[in-house]
Amino acid sequence: MLRMSKMTDYGIVLLTELARAGSETRTARELAAGTGVPLPSVSKVLKGLQGAGLLVSHRGASGGYGLSRPAEHIPLTEIISALEGPVSLTECGAQGGHAPTGTCELETVCRVRGHWRVINRTIQDALGRLTLADLCAPVPRLVGLGVPARPAAPAQNPNPIPTTAGGAHS
Amino acid sequence: MLRMSKMTDYGIVLLTELARAGSETRTARELAAGTGVPLPSVSKVLKGLQGAGLLVSHRGASGGYGLSRPAEHIPLTEIISALEGPVSLTECGAQGGHAPTGTCELETVCRVRGHWRVINRTIQDALGRLTLADLCAPVPRLVGLGVPARPAAPAQNPNPIPTTAGGAHS
């Protein structure tokens, strides 16, 4: 599935909510109420985001969180890597800090490793081109994502496999 | 981290090994020996790949596995989705079959959902452009990945965050 953790998803939702507030600060409670994310999780995610330098926090009464810079300058990659480590499909090479022990025993033999670097870069690039401001735009029609109209989708899972999965990306 | 499961990684390694054998078939044991992947896991992965239609199997003595079509016609997306479900960053929309219950409670409120579709598509496209044959090529210098030489990396994690992570993708 290549999925992000749900916390990261939450983080993005919260950030967009926060971005909508402009330069105002919002309390964790307000954000929880505004998004539907359970408060304790909001708190946890926000803490992480603050630690990563994406948010500034004000403590004490009438405190809250605010973006540390304008949404246009917060790339999606930074959000994701703040919440779940560096963007990298493989755990093998390029493990930023999650797998400090023996990376992968196959590394010496593995002949695929080199390719992953390129693939990872591609994805990072695609994700880095988007900023928080883009995510806030109401219409899902984005531009400049590197893959404009390209009619020939190479091959998207024609053979559904028995995992009960289907290509139901509609 | 956005990481693929290790099984998927194994699968790719095994497939490349198999592709190197041309149209010959290989037994699970041979592949295990050739790649260093533990045999039981090889077996499991291979079974999955067979079920997905990427491999053909011959049972009985002197049986084995072979590619169901030339490596040039096996896109990377198909391999990945065969082993871990559809390629989709978010569990929210577009869950192919892994989260059959209540997808995401926020769906009604969430204003980011629409964007993920575009992002997912982008990644699928980048991955689908690569075939198994490409992965077998010895040199990691790939072409036609949509992001050729692009000198200006938009913004790659300038603010490393305390997860002990760094941009250490070298």
Next chain:
DNA sequence: TTTAATGCGGACCAACTTAGTCCTGTTTAA
């Protein structure tokens, strides 16, 4: 016909990760 190699289909378990909760500080405006 017998034998042995091989894939098939599961069940199964231990270890790890994740989502979520809770509690005790510390800071700060009112």
Next chain:
DNA sequence: TTAAACAGGACTAAGTTGGTCCGCATTAAA
């Protein structure tokens, strides 16, 4: 002084993942 808010943990429960194992069906070859 008070109460609202963040900081920083520890903690738990649930789920996922990687990995192992076994009995069965199939098939080529002896």
